[in-house]
Amino acid sequence: GAVVSQHPSWVICKSGTSVKIECRSLDFQATTMFWYRQFPKQSLMLMATSNEGSKATYEQGVEKDKFLINHASLTLSTLTVTSAHPEDSSFYICSARDPGRGQSYEQYFGPGTRLTVT
Amino acid sequence: AQKVTQAQTEISVVEKEDVTLDCVYETRDTTYYLFWYKQPPSGELVFLIRRNSFDEQNEISGRYSWNFQKSTSSFNFTITASQVVDSAVYFCALRHTGGGNKLTFGTGTQLKVEL
Numbered sequence: 001g002a003v004v005s006q007h008p009s010w011v012i013c014k015s016g017t018s019v020k021i022e023c024r025s026l027d028f029q030a031t032t033m034f035w036y037r038q039f040p041k042q043s044l045m046l047m048a049t050s051n052e053g054s055k056a057t058y059e060q061g062v063e064k065d066k067f068l069i070n071h072a073s074l075t076l077s078t079l080t081v082t083s084a085h086p087e088d089s090s091f092y093i094c095s096a097r098d099p100g101r102g103q104s105y106e107q108y109f110g111p112g113t114r115l116t117v118t
Numbered sequence: 119a120q121k122v123t124q125a126q127t128e129i130s131v132v133e134k135e136d137v138t139l140d141c142v143y144e145t146r147d148t149t150y151y152l153f154w155y156k157q158p159p160s161g162e163l164v165f166l167i168r169r170n171s172f173d174e175q176n177e178i179s180g181r182y183s184w185n186f187q188k189s190t191s192s193f194n195f196t197i198t199a200s201q202v203v204d205s206a207v208y209f210c211a212l213r214h215t216g217g218g219n220k221l222t223f224g225t226g227t228q229l230k231v232e233l
Binding site: 032034042043044045046049077091093095097106107109110111112114 | 138155160161162163165192219220221222223224225226228
């Protein structure tokens with residue numbers, strides 16, 4: 001149980017284009033999803049917290065107009081990188097919280113999406 | 119503010135050696151959770167353990183063991199008889215009960231196990 005998928009697993013796009021990454025909870029409903037970014041050989045940095053049916057909460061320093069997050073259903077959150085530039089190339093990881101598992105507030109991680117902007 | 123420090127950037131050991139990965143954390147919360155995750159080259163995070171702040175019992179799971187010392191704010195991870203498949207980046211993380219239950223990750227320790 002508690003499986004989270006991401007699509008695509010990797011994507012290459014040209015500078016200036018937009019790319020959408022999907023995060024799905026496959027066997028549970030996730031009221032909250034988190035988006036992380038990881039540069040090579042670095043740690044995971046939380047970008048934003050996404051709550052179903054409401055606006056995402058962005059961490060300090062993250063451009064909300066550049067990284068559009070939509071959590072339209074209890075099983076799907078999307079991250080759109082708009083007008084991508086090479087510096088946006090990174091590994092993007094989502095996680096989802098399963099409220100049905102009581103107070104553990106456990107986060108279940110997706111496999112990640114590797115974005116390369118050329 | 120929450121902070122997790124993994125001072126060891128990279129560790130190399132020979133197979134069958136024991137290795138300990140250090141984790142020191144900072145938090146003002148009295149209730150919090152600590153985690154260890156493994157990230158192999160594929161990139162997917164693998165959950166290893168969760169420990170809450172009220173449970174200082176050490177835990178052993180096969181070749182893995184964890185030592186939680188609240189007095190020194192440390193949550194160290196030991197792999198006994200390391201294997202090549204243990205090669206990965208290991209992250210320690212802290213979740214505090216307020217603030218949306220966010221996870222704060224350490225910088226990770228790259229473990230290389232060689233034959």
